Amino acid sequence: MARLPANQRRAQLLDTAAEVFAVRGYSGATTAELAEAAGVSEPIIYRHFKSKKDLFIALVEQTGQETIQAWQAELAQTTDPADRLARLIRANPMLVDPGRVRYRVIVAAMTETNEPEVRAALTDHLGKLHAFIAGQVQRAQDAGVVSKRFSAELTGWVLVQVAIGFGALTALGLTSHGHDQGGITVDDVITAVMLGNKKN
């Protein structure tokens, strides 16, 4: 309705599309819904993105960049490898806004679509995420605060797997899977297993 310069409209479309994709999935979301969520008519979408798929891929790429940036900002606050790893786990983008909504989108798309371009965007994104995490694990291992029993590479993948699984269960609407009756969280478990010490 209201007029917006192209770059702002594009950003807004990505923002509102994230909410819609998170709730309805990639193929479940219709272009009519995407337009309505942004408060514009359908052809506006096609002025900024050449297709629904194109919009989705742009969303995945933006999410990837924002996630890495958020992590880097969090880790910039300390140089202690153990603290950095603990912060990495606690700044899980599955848990903390604004990644939470975005990652439901990514988790949905991972399993749902077999369009080659979408898969390529997701594979690329997860590869970068893993590389970042594995790098921090390696650093913590070199500093001697994490056991070298398993490679940083494999440990990184397990951490990614837990995060994706957590996101998928949350997307389903399960509420009991992130903590137990004593208020201990999954993050506590992971941190303790990795660093071998108690928090709280």
Added chain:
Amino acid sequence: MARLPANQRRAQLLDTAAEVFAVRGYSGATTAELAEAAGVSEPIIYRHFKSKKDLFIALVEQTGQETIQAWQAELAQTTDPADRLARLIRANPMLVDPGRVRYRVIVAAMTETNEPEVRAALTDHLGKLHAFIAGQVQRAQDAGVVSKRFSAELTGWVLVQVAIGFGALTALGLTSHGHDQGGITVDDVITAVMLGNKKN
């Protein structure tokens, strides 16, 4: 094409539908594809299931029963709690046929659909899976082979999360996330963390 008694046709439909749903997702799969995969025409589906959703829910429920049965058969081979837990982890239905295909279906549906009946079926399924796993963890804790530091409940959820995350990454087509260059697998990591001892 060839005539089949109703119960066999129904079983075959569930079987072939699993493959289609695994590749295309729930809303991505069309009834035409489901029919073609079974080698029959579309109306046959509606003779055995009242809707596509109904067929899908039946598939989820059957998968749940088969998974629990497969685990029980595996665990029946030993009474040692540590060995039982190790077997549970290694008989991960994400890894072992025939669960592998089925679980790609379930992982996809978890994030994709917001149809209440489908979500209810999935929530129920995952609840049963978790209860089974948490029960084995509890048993291992009582026997003293697993630390009591974290509740069996929470530990069970983390195991479910790893399994779901593993399934999602596998569904994406990633091949490098299950093991490192030394041939150590995610299962090895989980088993070692839980039981604290080395295998192989």
Added chain:
DNA sequence: CATCTCGGTTGGCGACCACTAACATCAGGC
């Protein structure tokens, strides 16, 4: 004021979706 650019809308396209009415055909009991 005339013009032109840019961000918006209406209306509708061809394709495909889940689902169905009506009809065909085979197997077995009599």
Added chain:
DNA sequence: GCCTGATGTTAGTGGTCGCCAACCGAGATG
């Protein structure tokens, strides 16, 4: 050998999908 019921097919239905051609109007520029 005919009837009957279960298993199959053909040929659609109305509805919805992603996408687009054509047009509209505000406001900056001269």
